[in-house]
Amino acid sequence: MTIRQLTAPHAVLLEEPQDGIAQTSEMIRGERFRILEERDGWLRAENAFDGHVGWLPPGTAHREPADPTHRVRALRADLHPGPTHRAPPVATLSFGSLVTLDGRAENGWVGTDDGLWLFAGWLEPMDAAPATDHIATALRFLETPYVWGGRSSFGIDCSGLVLTAMAAAGTVSHHSSGMQRKDGRLGAWLSEDGRGVEYRRGDIVFFPGHVGLMVDGTNLLHATVFTMSVVIEPLSEVAERAEVNGVRRPNHVIDGIARA
Structure with missing residues (x-):
C-alpha cells in the first residue's frame, strides 16, 4: 500500500468522502498515512500515529515520506519565509507537528526541507525524552476551542486532549473516549463509578461519551461542548451533568512522577 506524509499544517479525517x-x-503536519482507497480525489487514509481511519479531502497536501528530525513543542509555531520574525509567516503548525530540518541555521532560526524557517526554540529533537507530566502538556491547551474530532491547538475535543497529552508522555492510545476507557495502556483501572477514589493529579475520568483529566484531587481539565473550549471545572459540577463511568490512573502517576 502507498505510504504518504502530510505536508499541510493539519487536515481533517471525515466519516465519508x-x-x-x-x-x-485530524492529522497534523509530518504524520504518515496509508492510502487504503481513492475515490474522486478523496483518500481513505489510515493515520500511522494512532491507526485512525478516515477520508482526506481532495487537495490535501502530502508527499513521499521524509524522516522527521524534530517535533514542534510550542503550542503553535509559525513557518516563515526567512530567518526573522519580521518576515510574515506563511503557515502555522500545531504542537506535535513533525518537521525535517535541512541544516540551515541563522540567528536562532533553522531551515526546513521545504525552504522555510522555524524559530529553533519552538522545536525538540525526535529523540527527546517523553514528558513526565501529561497534565502540564494538557494545561497548555486551556481555552483552545472545542472542535469535534480535533486533536491540535487549532481545535480539540475531549478524547483528542487525552490522546495528545498521553502521547507526549509516551503512550499513544485512540481518538475515542469509549476506546480509551477500555485501553489498559492508559493505566490501571480504579473504578466503574468513581466512588471511593482518592483522585490524584493525572487520573483519567470517563463519562458516557466524554473524558477528562484531573489537575488535582478535585478539579477536571477537559474539552467540552458546555463551554466550547478546554476548561477546568470542579469534578463534582461535571458529574452533575453526566455520571462518572470509569477512572484510570496512568502508570507514571502510580509511580508518583506526575505532579504540579
Whole structure:
C-alpha cells in the first residue's frame, strides 16, 4: 500500500468522502498515512500515529515520506519565509507537528526541507525524552476551542486532549473516549463509578461519551461542548451533568512522577 506524509499544517479525517460529513479525527503536519482507497480525489487514509481511519479531502497536501528530525513543542509555531520574525509567516503548525530540518541555521532560526524557517526554540529533537507530566502538556491547551474530532491547538475535543497529552508522555492510545476507557495502556483501572477514589493529579475520568483529566484531587481539565473550549471545572459540577463511568490512573502517576 502507498505510504504518504502530510505536508499541510493539519487536515481533517471525515466519516465519508463528501463535504459536510462529521469529522472523526485530524492529522497534523509530518504524520504518515496509508492510502487504503481513492475515490474522486478523496483518500481513505489510515493515520500511522494512532491507526485512525478516515477520508482526506481532495487537495490535501502530502508527499513521499521524509524522516522527521524534530517535533514542534510550542503550542503553535509559525513557518516563515526567512530567518526573522519580521518576515510574515506563511503557515502555522500545531504542537506535535513533525518537521525535517535541512541544516540551515541563522540567528536562532533553522531551515526546513521545504525552504522555510522555524524559530529553533519552538522545536525538540525526535529523540527527546517523553514528558513526565501529561497534565502540564494538557494545561497548555486551556481555552483552545472545542472542535469535534480535533486533536491540535487549532481545535480539540475531549478524547483528542487525552490522546495528545498521553502521547507526549509516551503512550499513544485512540481518538475515542469509549476506546480509551477500555485501553489498559492508559493505566490501571480504579473504578466503574468513581466512588471511593482518592483522585490524584493525572487520573483519567470517563463519562458516557466524554473524558477528562484531573489537575488535582478535585478539579477536571477537559474539552467540552458546555463551554466550547478546554476548561477546568470542579469534578463534582461535571458529574452533575453526566455520571462518572470509569477512572484510570496512568502508570507514571502510580509511580508518583506526575505532579504540579
